[in-house]
Amino acid sequence: MATVTIIGAGMMGSAMAYPARENGHTVRLVGTHLDREIIDTAAKTGRHIKFDRDFPEGISYHQIEDADELIKDSDVIVCGVSSFGVDWFLERIIPLIPEDVPVLSITKGLINDRGRLITYPDYWLEKSGRDLSLNAVGGPCISFDLVAHDQTSVTFCGKNIRTLEKLRDYFRTDYYHISVSEDVTGTETAVALKNGYALGIALTVGLNQKRLGIDSKLRYNSQAAIFGQSLKEMSKLLDYMGALNLESQAVGAGDLYVTVYGGRTRQIGILLGRGLNIDEAKEELKGQTLESLVIIERLADAVITNSARGILKREDFPLLMHINDILKNKAEVNIPWEKFTY
Amino acid sequence: MATVTIIGAGMMGSAMAYPARENGHTVRLVGTHLDREIIDTAAKTGRHIKFDRDFPEGISYHQIEDADELIKDSDVIVCGVSSFGVDWFLERIIPLIPEDVPVLSITKGLINDRGRLITYPDYWLEKSGRDLSLNAVGGPCISFDLVAHDQTSVTFCGKNIRTLEKLRDYFRTDYYHISVSEDVTGTETAVALKNGYALGIALTVGLNQKRLGIDSKLRYNSQAAIFGQSLKEMSKLLDYMGALNLESQAVGAGDLYVTVYGGRTRQIGILLGRGLNIDEAKEELKGQTLESLVIIERLADAVITNSARGILKREDFPLLMHINDILKNKAEVNIPWEKFTY
Numbered sequence: 001m002a003t004v005t006i007i008g009a010g011m012m013g014s015a016m017a018y019p020a021r022e023n024g025h026t027v028r029l030v031g032t033h034l035d036r037e038i039i040d041t042a043a044k045t046g047r048h049i050k051f052d053r054d055f056p057e058g059i060s061y062h063q064i065e066d067a068d069e070l071i072k073d074s075d076v077i078v079c080g081v082s083s084f085g086v087d088w089f090l091e092r093i094i095p096l097i098p099e100d101v102p103v104l105s106i107t108k109g110l111i112n113d114r115g116r117l118i119t120y121p122d123y124w125l126e127k128s129g130r131d132l133s134l135n136a137v138g139g140p141c142i143s144f145d146l147v148a149h150d151q152t153s154v155t156f157c158g159k160n161i162r163t164l165e166k167l168r169d170y171f172r173t174d175y176y177h178i179s180v181s182e183d184v185t186g187t188e189t190a191v192a193l194k195n196g197y198a199l200g201i202a203l204t205v206g207l208n209q210k211r212l213g214i215d216s217k218l219r220y221n222s223q224a225a226i227f228g229q230s231l232k233e234m235s236k237l238l239d240y241m242g243a244l245n246l247e248s249q250a251v252g253a254g255d256l257y258v259t260v261y262g263g264r265t266r267q268i269g270i271l272l273g274r275g276l277n278i279d280e281a282k283e284e285l286k287g288q289t290l291e292s293l294v295i296i297e298r299l300a301d302a303v304i305t306n307s308a309r310g311i312l313k314r315e316d317f318p319l320l321m322h323i324n325d326i327l328k329n330k331a332e333v334n335i336p337w338e339k340f341t342y
Numbered sequence: 343m344a345t346v347t348i349i350g351a352g353m354m355g356s357a358m359a360y361p362a363r364e365n366g367h368t369v370r371l372v373g374t375h376l377d378r379e380i381i382d383t384a385a386k387t388g389r390h391i392k393f394d395r396d397f398p399e400g401i402s403y404h405q406i407e408d409a410d411e412l413i414k415d416s417d418v419i420v421c422g423v424s425s426f427g428v429d430w431f432l433e434r435i436i437p438l439i440p441e442d443v444p445v446l447s448i449t450k451g452l453i454n455d456r457g458r459l460i461t462y463p464d465y466w467l468e469k470s471g472r473d474l475s476l477n478a479v480g481g482p483c484i485s486f487d488l489v490a491h492d493q494t495s496v497t498f499c500g501k502n503i504r505t506l507e508k509l510r511d512y513f514r515t516d517y518y519h520i521s522v523s524e525d526v527t528g529t530e531t532a533v534a535l536k537n538g539y540a541l542g543i544a545l546t547v548g549l550n551q552k553r554l555g556i557d558s559k560l561r562y563n564s565q566a567a568i569f570g571q572s573l574k575e576m577s578k579l580l581d582y583m584g585a586l587n588l589e590s591q592a593v594g595a596g597d598l599y600v601t602v603y604g605g606r607t608r609q610i611g612i613l614l615g616r617g618l619n620i621d622e623a624k625e626e627l628k629g630q631t632l633e634s635l636v637i638i639e640r641l642a643d644a645v646i647t648n649s650a651r652g653i654l655k656r657e658d659f660p661l662l663m664h665i666n667d668i669l670k671n672k673a674e675v676n677i678p679w680e681k682f683t684y
Contacts, residue, residue, distance in 0.1 A: 140566030148554070151546065151679055153567035177567070179683040204493065212490070220600045224482030225495035225519070228596030235588065246577065247684065253595055254570030258562045337493055341521040342589065 001025050002075035002170050007067060007093055009035040012106045013080015014048045014055075015143035019176040020078075021056040028070050029055075030062045032081060032088065039063055053147050064092075071096045076104055076170060083109035083291045086120055094128045102133035102163050104156065109291060110192040112298035115305030117241060119188035121158075133163050138187035139179075139251050140258035146176065153177045155251050157187040179247070186243030190252030193237055196296040197230035198259035199269040200319050203326075203333055206273020214274075223260070226319065229340045230256060233317050237299070240312055265292040277330045293327060300324035315339075343367050344417035344512050349409060349435055351377040354448045355422015356390045356397075357485035361518040362420075363398040370412050371397075372404045374423060374430065381405055393489050406434075413438045418446055418512060425451035425633045428462055436470045444475035444505050446498065451633060452534040454640035457647030459583060461530035463500075475505050480529035481521075481593050482600035488518065495519045497593050499529040521589070528585030532594030535579055538638040539572035540601035541611040542661050545668075545675055548615020556616075565602070568661065571682045572598060575659050579641070582654055607634040619672045635669060642666035657681075 004020045006013050009031040021027040031039035038049055043061040046054045062070060071077060077097055081089050086107060097103060111118040118126070121134035135158030146152050156171075156178055158164050164180035172178050181187055204222035212219075234252050243249070259265060268290060271281035282290070300320055307314040314321055318339035325331040346362045348355050351373040363369040373381035380391055385403040388396045404412060413419060419439055423431050428449060439445060453460040460468070463476035477500030488494050498506050498513075498520055506522035514520050523529055546564035554561075576594050585591070601607060610632060613623035624632070642662055649656035656663055660681035667673040 140570065141563055145561045145563035148561060150550065150561040151564040151567060151677065153563075153570065153679065153682060177679045177683050181684070208492065218603075219487045219490060219492040220603050221483055221487035221495075222493040224596040224600040225493060227599045228482065228495065228592040231592045231595050232589070235592075247574070250570040250573045250577075253573050254566040257569045257599070258566040261560075261562050335493070337495065337519045340495060341519050342523070 003073065004028070004076050004078060004170060005030060005070050005074040006078040006080050007089070008032050008080030008082075008085065009038045009042070009048070010080055010082060011048070011050050011143035012141070013078060014038075014051070015146040016078050016080065016106065016171070017059055018056060018147055019171045019173045021059050022173055023170065025170060027059045028062055029059055030067050030070060031064060032085060033064055036063060051144070051147050067093065068096055071101075072098065074101055076102050076167060079103055079105035079107055081107055082289060083107055083120075083294060084289055086111075086123070090124055090127055094124055094130065094132070097132055099131055102135055102158075102167060104167055105134065105136045107136075108191050108195060109295055110189065110298060112302050115302050115309070117189070117298070117302050119185055121184055121188065133158065133160065135164060135167060136184065136188055138191040138255070140254040142258055142262055149175045151175050151177070153179070153254075155179045155181050155187050155247070157181045157184045159184065181245075181247060183244040183248050185241050186238060186245060186248030187251055189238055189241045189243060190234065190248045191255055192295050193234045193299065194230075194252050194256035194259050195265065195292045196299055196320065196323070197234060197256055198262070198265045199292050199296065200230060200323055201226045201260045202266045202269020203273040203323075203335065205266075206270035207333060207335075208273075209270065210274045225337070225340070226335070227256065227260075229319050233320055236312075236316050240306070264288050264290055268293070272326055273333055275333070278327050279330070296320070296323055296327060300328075345415065346370070346418050346420060346512060347372060347412050347416040348420040348422050349431070350374050350422030350427065351380045351384070351390070352422055352424060353390070353392050353485035354483070355420060356380075356393070357488045358420050358422065358448065358513070359401055360398060360489055361513045361515045363401050364515055365512065367512060369401045370404055371401055372409050372412060373406060374427060375406055378405060393486070395489050409435065410438055413443075414440065416443055418444050418509060421445055421447035421449055423449055424631060425449055425462075425636060426631055428453075428465065432466055432469055436466055436472065436474070439474055441473055444477055444500075444509060446509055447476065447478045449478075450533050450537060451637050452531065452640060454644050457644050457651070459531070459640070459644050461527055463526055463530065475500065475502065477506060477509060478526065478530055480533040480597065482596040484600055484604055491517045493517050493519070495521070495596075497521045497523050497529050497589070499523045499526045501526065523587070523589060525586040525590050527583050528580060528587060528590030529593055531580055531583045531585060532576065532590045533597055534637050535576045535641065536572075536594050536598035536601050537607065537634045538641055538662065538665070539576060539598055540604070540607045541614075541634050541638065542572060542665050543568045543602045544608040544611020545615040545665075545677065547608075548612035549675060549677075550615075551612065552616045567679070567682070568677070569598065569602075571661050575662055578654075578658050582648070606630050606632055610635070614668055615675055617675070620669050621672070638662070638665055638669060642670075
């Protein structure tokens with residue numbers, strides 16, 4: 001049996017405790033400085049404050065001060081922070097990890113370094129200068145559904161297949177199915193992209209609410225039209241990033257499908273579609289972190305920068321450009337449908 | 343202004359009357375022998391019995407006996423029959439069409455001729471021996487949403503771009519956006535495939551209803567996992583069929599997205615997932631035509647035939663094979679999740 005240390009007790013990090021513990025491994029859930037209440041509550045009640053189901057028996061719960069000791073004595077570190085915690089993880093946790101202990105990250109996003117988009121594993125490697133095994137999880141997975149033991153199919157990506165297979169053995173259950181892929185860039189890019197494009201689909205829901213009434217039934221033609229356009233733009237970005245295989249495209253499509261129905265990105269897209277500007281929409285959702293807004297800004301900046309350099313064509317990304325315009329310049333939602341035709 | 347004659351007054355055929363008439367064209371809606379009540383009602387009330395919105399003013403409604411006369415004097419014939427009407431259209435309508443009048447077909451499906459899959463336009467050309475311009479509509483479009491003027495984005499495919507552009511001019515509105523593509527095989531295959539695979543996604547909904555209760559909330563991880571697997575299998579079938587471009591893949595993905603939420607295919611998938619066998623599930627939906635079941639059988643037969651010939655590998659289609667097994671051999675639903683991993 002292995003020892004699994006999860007750093008970050010947000011929903012996705014915490015959900016990873018279920019398959020690991022159900023497989024009989026030693027599991028420690030370590031909160032960041034932002035997770036103190038989650039950890040206190042879990043220690044008392046055996047349940048995450050956001051979940052409607054208890055953790056499996058036998059998990060230990062820790063505040064961040066225990067991290068140094070626990071990390072030393074682990075077979076795998078799960079990075080469970082959001083994209084806002086990437087630098088915190090780099091500075092506070094990466095230095096503690098022994099080189100023979102692999103990391104499995106659930107953090108989704110990309111860094112934009114003056115037009116160059118970088119996955120988080122690559123960013124951590126570059127910045128830390130360390131030779132760690134940094135692996136990541138892609139593919140469609142909502143934490144609530146994983147906790148409910150809904151059948152879930154994800155991809156673990158990393159540079160070494162043997163390590164990935166070992167990680168797969170730790171986490172694989174009869175409801176958590178894991179593919180392994182050496183296409184880190186493709187998988188991680190696909191996963192980051194869908195976070196931005198899901199907002200585009202939600203815009204159509206809000207637009208119809210404005211036009212047909214807030215309680216009107218959901219319409220799917222417009223959602224599907226944006227879905228198709230999103231896949232086309234994602235495909236171009238995946239090519240640009242050097243995605244190695246078509247599996248990554250399917251990862252992105254599945255992930256987009258699931259994100260359309262997932263909480264905050266959908267909510268803000270609907271609010272924007274209804275006619276609120278970005279400040280008003282953020283105000284409605286106050287206190288919520290919105291990774292999708294950050295990734296859209298980074299993607300759009302990278303497209304614009306690389307378009308100026310002649311590497312990409314911004315005309316190939318009419319949906320992304322419009323979403324960026326809504327977020328950055330408070331442009332009115334006015335989806336450029338005819339630009340999507342060919 | 344043009345004269346548009348729609349043959350078949352099912353929902354999708356009838357929905358095409360909206361953009362055409364709103365553009366000011368002369369539109370005649372001609373029912374088949376199965377549509378007598380629809381035509382009688384529309385002539386009296388100005389509304390299709392299945393729609394919640396009136397037809398635009400000025401459409402004329404006709405029983406099939408008028409077809410001969412109307413077809414002669416048309417600029418375009420819209421084929422609005424379901425896949426069950428393909429041979430009827432071949433025998434009754436195709437011989438009446440002048441060679442300079444293009445056809446635009448909304449019929450979705452493929453014929454399986456001893457392992458060779460054929461699109462309907464090709465089937466009509468082969469069987470009739472006539473030199474007609476047979477074009478078709480692909481892409482995500484539910485008739486209800488089109489009638490509600492939801493933003494809709496489709497692809498008209500055919501062998502001649504000029505003809506397609508003319509057809510686009512007839513139908514394009516500020517809510518009905520049309521791409522044109524010479525990839526008839528790719529577009530029509532994508533559109534047919536999604537009809538089968540949508541059933542697979544619905545299976546997971548039924549399985550969760552069985553496991554978690556019939557009123558339990560929708561889970562998306564499992565739907566998204568099947569969505570991703572469907573795209574992979576569809577991509578292999580599109581390659582086999584000789585689809586010309588990646589646009590067709592996006593057409594299929596968008597179309598799959600919309601079909602998951604569309605009526606009958608979803609219903610039968612859910613019933614099967616809940617544990618009914620195919621006969622029991624059909625009994626529940628009696629009187630409903632189920633094109634998706636036919637296309638699954640044809641696809642699966644073609645895969646099995648071509649696998650025996652060494653042209654395809656049936657192991658590449660674990661989802662399709664399982665769905666076929668459920669339909670053909672009354673196999674219990676037991677999705678082979680681990681076969682989807684790589």
